[in-house]
Structures are given as C-alpha cells and as structure tokens.
Amino acid sequence: MKRNWMSGLVLLLAALPAAAEIRVAATTANMGMLVETVGGEAVEVTVMAPNDRDPHYLEARPSMMAALRNADMVVAVGAELEIGWLPAAIDGANNGTVQPGQSGYFELARHIELIKDEGVADRARGDVHPVGNPHAYMNPENLAQAGRALAERFASLDEGNAETFRANAEAFAAQVAEKMDAWRQAMGDPLPVLSYHGDVQYLAQALNVPLVGTIEPLPGVPPTASHLSDLVRDLKGREGVVLARVYQPDKPARFMAQQLGWTVHLLPSDVEPGAGADAYLELIGRWVAAMTRDDAASLD
Structure with missing residues (x-):
C-alpha cells in the first residue's frame, strides 16, 4: 500500500x-x-x-x-x-x-x-x-x-x-569594476588607435585611449583611396595601432598598418553564444591588451 x-x-x-x-x-x-x-x-x-x-x-x-x-x-x-x-x-x-x-x-x-x-x-x-x-x-x-x-x-x-x-x-x-580598475592601472601610456569602424570608441573613451581616426569616412561607408591617403598623411611618423573586427574588410586595415608601420589586430567583438561574463571580459581584455604599448601586460 x-x-x-x-x-x-x-x-x-x-x-x-x-x-x-x-x-x-x-x-x-x-x-x-x-x-x-x-x-x-x-x-x-x-x-x-x-x-x-x-x-x-x-x-x-x-x-x-x-x-x-x-x-x-x-x-x-x-x-x-x-x-x-x-x-x-x-x-x-x-x-x-x-x-x-x-x-x-x-x-x-x-x-x-x-x-x-x-x-x-x-x-x-x-x-x-x-x-x-x-x-x-x-x-x-x-x-x-x-x-x-x-x-x-x-x-x-x-x-x-x-x-x-x-x-x-x-x-x-x-x-x-574590478576589471576596469585593473585595466586602467595596467594601461599606462596607451597607443593611439586607428579603428576600422567606430566600435572601439566606448572602450577607448573609458580608458582614456586616443582615437586618432577611423578607416571608414562615415560609419558603414567603405573607405576611399583619398580618405586613406589623408589618414596616412596625417598619421605618418606617429606611433599607434590599427584595430578592426574579424568580419570587417581586412585589406584597408592591413594597408594602413603597412603604410604607417603600425601593428594591426583583427579581433572579435561578441562572445560565442552561451558564453558567460568571464568570456566576455576576457574578450574585452584582448582589445585592451592591443592598445597597450606592452601587450604582454596581461590584463587577465
């Protein structure tokens, strides 16, 4: 029973x-x-x-x-x-x-x-x-x-x-807050950034990183030869880094890096679906590291 x-x-x-x-x-x-x-x-x-x-x-x-x-x-x-x-x-x-x-x-x-x-x-x-x-x-x-x-x-x-x-x-x-404090302390004197699109603007502003231009003349508008020539003229002889997302056209970014003697980084801006906060902060940390003069400053 x-x-x-x-x-x-x-x-x-x-x-x-x-x-x-x-x-x-x-x-x-x-x-x-x-x-x-x-x-x-x-x-x-x-x-x-x-x-x-x-x-x-x-x-x-x-x-x-x-x-x-x-x-x-x-x-x-x-x-x-x-x-x-x-x-x-x-x-x-x-x-x-x-x-x-x-x-x-x-x-x-x-x-x-x-x-x-x-x-x-x-x-x-x-x-x-x-x-x-x-x-x-x-x-x-x-x-x-x-x-x-x-x-x-x-x-x-x-x-x-x-x-x-x-x-x-x-x-x-x-x-x-803990990550941002650590990144700000590790950043030191950051490298000026030339970005393909305006996507890095919020992070650069938060970390006081100079954003010296975008490869696109307007957001979403492909770069023209004259725009790239103007950027080369304005930035030649300066230090910096070129940043672009992995799915953006890499040829203009690589061209600018070659002309200026800068390093180019092609990075993702979104985590994998289902990833958590740790993965997101690790991804942003890769962008932060790319903007430091010593990108071995791990910012983990």
Missing part, C-alpha cells in the same frame, strides 16, 4: 509543470551573455544574430521570427544597430509583448549615455550611426549599468526571483 502511495506521488510530481522561465530572444551574443548573467537559471535565452556577422547588415529570418514569437522579452542593443532586421522580425513574429514600448522590449541603448558621432549624421550617404554610436557593449561599464535595469525588468515578470536578479546584476557590476 505504501509503495503504491509513493508511486502515485512520484507520478503526480512528474506531471506538474516545470518552474516557469522567462523566455528571452537576445539580438546578439553579448546581449545573450548579459541576459544569462542577470537572469541565471530563471531565463531561457535564444541568440538571434550570428556572432561572426555584422549586426548592422543582417536580414530578418524565419528563425528570428520563431524566437520572437515564443519570447516573453526581446533584449536588443538598440540605437538602430538592428534596424535592418529586428523590426521586420518582430512584425513577422506576431507577438505584441515584444513590440517597442511594451514591457517585453528592452534596449541597452536606453539605459546608458550614447556617444554622438561628430559632424552631421547622414543616412542617405550610408551612415549607420545616425542616432549615436550603438557599440556601447564594448565598454563593460555600460553593460553593468544596463544589467541593473534588466534585473528590474526581470523582477517585474518574476517577482519570486527579484532579489536573485538584483544580486546577479550587482555581482556582475562588481566584477566589471
């Missing part, structure tokens, strides 16, 4: 639904990292954009719509980084919860101070930063700040785990 009762209890428990998770569609792997870092086991994350492709230029795909259709939240970079595909994917998902303006829509860009590009932004000329530089995730302090806001958003959806979300966000912020 006792055995039958225990068997019935096991069957009953097995039939109960699993603990609810907040289902999140993250636009990029770095946003997915932030979601998992803050949400922990209470979230289920799908990353929509490949980490080896430029999110400026993706197109909406059925897999993105499927992720959004089943999501309680979408977590995006914002500042129009995903403008070419996210609005179309959201429309195709037919999920009102993740529409802009709803509680299920979250943008990093709305919780930090954007760097505005100098000069007149002009989308007609191909400028992909008309509302400001969206690459705020390159400064970990921005992710820490947004992480606190994300914790509150999660708390509004899952009150039972509210304190866990907040504690996770604070733990990440403390980890970031």
Whole structure:
C-alpha cells in the first residue's frame, strides 16, 4: 500500500509543470551573455544574430521570427544597430509583448549615455550611426549599468526571483569594476588607435585611449583611396595601432598598418553564444591588451 502511495506521488510530481522561465530572444551574443548573467537559471535565452556577422547588415529570418514569437522579452542593443532586421522580425513574429514600448522590449541603448558621432549624421550617404554610436557593449561599464535595469525588468515578470536578479546584476557590476580598475592601472601610456569602424570608441573613451581616426569616412561607408591617403598623411611618423573586427574588410586595415608601420589586430567583438561574463571580459581584455604599448601586460 505504501509503495503504491509513493508511486502515485512520484507520478503526480512528474506531471506538474516545470518552474516557469522567462523566455528571452537576445539580438546578439553579448546581449545573450548579459541576459544569462542577470537572469541565471530563471531565463531561457535564444541568440538571434550570428556572432561572426555584422549586426548592422543582417536580414530578418524565419528563425528570428520563431524566437520572437515564443519570447516573453526581446533584449536588443538598440540605437538602430538592428534596424535592418529586428523590426521586420518582430512584425513577422506576431507577438505584441515584444513590440517597442511594451514591457517585453528592452534596449541597452536606453539605459546608458550614447556617444554622438561628430559632424552631421547622414543616412542617405550610408551612415549607420545616425542616432549615436550603438557599440556601447564594448565598454563593460555600460553593460553593468544596463544589467541593473534588466534585473528590474526581470523582477517585474518574476517577482519570486527579484532579489536573485538584483544580486546577479550587482555581482556582475562588481566584477566589471574590478576589471576596469585593473585595466586602467595596467594601461599606462596607451597607443593611439586607428579603428576600422567606430566600435572601439566606448572602450577607448573609458580608458582614456586616443582615437586618432577611423578607416571608414562615415560609419558603414567603405573607405576611399583619398580618405586613406589623408589618414596616412596625417598619421605618418606617429606611433599607434590599427584595430578592426574579424568580419570587417581586412585589406584597408592591413594597408594602413603597412603604410604607417603600425601593428594591426583583427579581433572579435561578441562572445560565442552561451558564453558567460568571464568570456566576455576576457574578450574585452584582448582589445585592451592591443592598445597597450606592452601587450604582454596581461590584463587577465
């Protein structure tokens, strides 16, 4: 009799639904990292954009719509980084919860101070930063700040785990603060940076690294021969380093490095999908090391 009762209890428990998770569609792997870092086991994350492709230029795909259709939240970079595909994917998902303006829509860009590009932004000329530089995730302090806001958003959806979300966000912020302090101390006299795109701008500013120009004349606009010639003329005889992301055209970056006698580094800007905070900070550390005069200063 006792055995039958225990068997019935096991069957009953097995039939109960699993603990609810907040289902999140993250636009990029770095946003997915932030979601998992803050949400922990209470979230289920799908990353929509490949980490080896430029999110400026993706197109909406059925897999993105499927992720959004089943999501309680979408977590995006914002500042129009995903403008070419996210609005179309959201429309195709037919999920009102993740529409802009709803509680299920979250943008990093709305919780930090954007760097505005100098000069007149002009989308007609191909400028992909008309509302400001969206690459705020390159400064970990921005992710820490947004992480606190994300914790509150999660708390509004899952009150039972509210304190866990907040504690996770604070733990990440403390980890970031420790790394940034170490990097600033190890940086010393940094190398001036010529970047292919404006993506390094947030990190350079946070670490007081001189950014002496971009290989693109405008964000997203391919360099012309005359623009490269002007850069060579202006930078010849100075010290510096050329930085580009792995999926950006490497020929102009290598040309500039050769002409100036500088080192070129081609680096990823997003972690692998599913990677955690340690992997993200290790990745940013590679960019930091590339900007130091002694890149053996490990900054681990």
